[in-house]
Amino acid sequence: MQTRRARSAALVSGLAILLGGSALVAPGVARAQAAAAQQGAVQRIIIVGNERIEQSTILSYLPIGVGDTVDPARIDLALKALFRTDLFSDVKVGLSDGDLTIQVVENPIINRVVFEGNSGLKEDKLRDEITVRPRGIFTRAKVQSDVQRIIELYRRSGRISAAVTPKIVELPQKRVDLIFEISEGEKSGVLGVNFLGNVEFSDNDLRDVVVTEESAWYRFFSNNANYDPDRLEYDKEQLRKHYRNRGFYDFRVISAVAELSSARNGFAVTYTLEEGPRYRFGKISVETELKKLDTAVLTQLVPIRSGDLYEDERIETATDALTFAAGAAGFASVDVRPRYVADPATRTVNVVFQVNEGPRVYVNRIDIIGNTQTLDHVIRRELNLVEGDAYNRALVDRSENNLKALGFFKEVTIEETPTANADRTDLLVTVEEQATGELTFSAGYSSVDQLMIDLGITQRNFRGRGQDARARVSWGSYRQQLDFSFTEPRFLDRNLRAGVDLYYFVYDLSDYSSYKTTSLGTNLRIGFPLTADAFMTMRYVLREDDVEVPGIFCDPTQQQVSQTLCDQRGRYTTSLLGYQVTLDRRNDPVRPTRGFFVSLAQDLAGLGGD
Known part of the structure; x- marks a missing residue:
């Protein structure tokens, strides 16, 4: 009896093992058969489910073509490639009897983007923050990213409890309206x-x-x-x-x-x-291995003296001064690093400025942005660096000052942008244009001139070429004035500033002072740099003045005006040659904080005139 029961138990156990083994083997066989079904040569590609996107467009994204042999890895690659386009919400790829079937579900097109519940932030500011746009493709990932952007914007405005819920309204032709429902909450x-x-x-x-x-x-x-x-x-x-x-x-x-x-x-x-205690500067020194630089001279350039109250800003100023000095001495790239040694016992900080030559870096590209009116070459000609030159901090600072001195821009910055190559850097010149044209009109009445009208027009950046053009008309009962001026900052494409002035004046004071003066003249100018900080302008003036006094007023028997005025009667020609030299050592031409400006001018008349 026990033997028979044992045999029955063994039979049941063996059947269980057999069935279990079959259950374990069956999935493996199924996977092998499924994998085999996904392998083979592609004889035809069938695309189903596309409504708006052309079949040729889908084929262009597909990394599989007719005649290719595919396997599960290739099919997985095709799936990822199609999903990366963001055109589809679902994609299925299958191979059966040589037919590669691509079944897609297209993402809808955004018809419009609506914000509801926003009162603390304007809609324009929210639209600038999000990435989804009307006529763009709707994807859940982009929408969720934009939700986080909006929440962050509210958080920065002090609304910590702000919440944003995106909703979509389905429209015909695979279009949707995207609505951001905003609960701003109270300001924190x-x-x-x-x-x-x-x-x-x-x-x-x-x-x-x-x-x-x-x-x-x-x-x-x-x-x-x-x-x-x-x-x-x-x-x-x-x-x-x-x-x-x-x-x-x-x-x-x-x-x-x-x-x-x-x-x-x-x-x-x-x-x-x-807080800690107050410190003062201790010993200040400069160390360098560059033979062309004298440490004693560099130390004198450091605007810090032992015993001065410690300030971080003075360290930065000293670093800039040493960098500029090394650049002026011919070192295109220097590395100035201050080393601090604090002594708590004496409450002093010793500073050692280590000046070493940095790795040679060359200018790869110069990009200019922000110039809506000024032409690129007008800005580039003020730069002391071109593509291919060795990067030099001193020349970059000087270029920035040159652009500021033009007076065309409200703000000028030149930033260094690293590139993939360690020995190459890009320069980004960012300018903000400001108004350079002026139109003035005035009218008035006085007891002397009676009705007066004055009209003037000035353009300091004519046609965006950096040219300066000015014209003025002033007309009154006793005074008339016409003058015109034009300056070309790069005459003949050279570093020559040339200009011409034309003017015509009439002062008719016969009813009050018994004389009338007429002046007609021209002024020719040309200027050129002497050094990096000095500029010289040469000028030639040719003017004709005509002073009219009625002869009866100068008759000795009944003279009614001064003899001096009578002596000036007649027509005179003035021929004048002059020059002006300026020396500008200001650190900033618009908002200087140090430096000086000196100008010297002289004129010599009588060269061919009266």
């Missing part, structure tokens, strides 16, 4: 700005240093009276600059914490500081 104000650890400066002093402001009814125009985590990081840097520029070399911000109030109506911001 700043209930207080507090400081811990400050001894040398009061809380009120430090509140003027940070940009975060406490919320108040009178600050309704301020954008800083709300909580912004990024602003706290900026405040920490402002505090560091404030202390380090006042001798506190060891200063650091231990923490910046924002705590939400129990009423959830704002944050209390607390900065914990460690």
